[in-house]
Amino acid sequence: HLTRPVFMMPTWTWQSVVSLAVPLVIVSLTGQFLPGFAILRASGYHTPTRPVLMTTSLASMLVAFSGGITIVIAAITAALCTG
Numbered sequence: 029h030l031t032r033p034v035f036m037m038p039t040w041t042w043q044s045v046v047s048l049a050v051p052l053v054i055v056s057l058t059g060q061f062l063p064g065f066a067i068l069r070a071s072g073y074h075t076p077t078r079p080v081l082m083t084t085s086l087a088s089m090l091v092a093f094s095g096g097i098t099i100v101i102a103a104i105t106a107a108l109c110t111g
Contacts, residue, residue: 061100064101064102064106084101
């Protein structure tokens with residue numbers, strides 16, 4: 029038999045928020061945001077963290093409605109820009 033694609037309407041649940049969104053936020057903050065700002069600060073750039081965190085959080089919420097991924101200050105991008 030041939031396989032046919034079947035459309036499944038996505039649903040929102042609290043379980044999905046806890047099992048997907050919370051770990052993504054933790055990984056984004058500890059794996060990208062903190063090292064990225066540490067690199068910037070070590071290079072002499074004293075960028076305020078609160079406005080950057082608020083802006084990237086709002087952008088992440090907007091792109092999440094279309095299936096986008098989180099938006100953060102990436103550590104590797106910060107390292108490339110300071111070099």
